[in-house]
Amino acid sequence: MLSPQERERKKGVFAKALRSGGNEDTKRYMELYADFSQLGYTKNLANDYADAFVNDRKKPLAEDIIQTVRLFDRIRDLGSAEFYLDMLKDKKLSNEDKFAYCIESLKNLSKQGHWRPAVDFRTENINFMQNHSEKVDMQQRADLYIALALVDCAAKKYMPAFKLLMNFGYKPQGKNDVKLLEILITGIYICSKTGDRESIDNAVENARSAMKLFTEFEHPWLKDYYEKQIEDAAQGII
Secondary structure, eight states: OOOHHHHHHSTTHHHHHHHHTTHHHHHHHHHHHHHHHHHOSOHHHHHHHHIIIIITOSSOOHHHHHHHHHHHHHTTOHHHHHHHHHTTTTSOOOHHHHHHHHHHHHHHHHHTTOHHHHHHHHHHHHHHHHHHHTTSOHHHHHHHHHHHHHHHHHTTOHHHHHHHHHHSOOOOOSTTOHHHHHHHHHHHHHHHHHTOHHHHHHHHHHHHHHHHTOSOOSSTTHHHHHHHHHHHHHTTOO
16 A cells, blocks of 8 residues: 555645545545554455545546555455456556556456456557556566466466566565565465475575565564465465
8 A cells, every 4th residue: 555655746646636635535545544554454444445535436536446456456355356447447547547557457357367358458458568667667567577477377377477477677676675575476376376396385485585684564564464475375375
């Protein structure tokens, strides 16, 4: 979930908010972020965010719909995530929002096992995604390649998925790099689908080694959260 500061820096969000909810929106966002900081990703958080910024709005911001999708994705409520993604299907989006929408759509289709629609969606949007990925930071580019690897994995192309994930050129951002951890956890998940025990064990060890480098986590619950993600990925759950 974006911090209030990150949300404020996001181009246009607060300018639009002032026309709709203004200070009340800012206050509510900070309340929800405080819940997130203390409790992490929960069903209540996803529902409360959806109610506050999407369900009760005549014209919810695309940014808020996307964040709602991400919150439901994090708790593995893929049906709800798909419901909110559908709100954006025919909506005119900025390139930034379209890029995020494409990533979340690929992830959602792949995680539900809908490999053919995922492949078709990738084919339809790959030129845009690759072109826009040249304009974003390394972590956003990583999100794209995680999503693309999940598409290959859903199509049972496990080796291409793993190679794509590991060879796209991600450069670790210091010791406390959560995005690197998410890449490695996705690698565990892909290995789990092959059923190769040695590959799974090696991937788990790589992720745990990365976690040992961490000197701090942004929120107190994050360490346990990622340890559980590693365990789940080894069991084919992501």
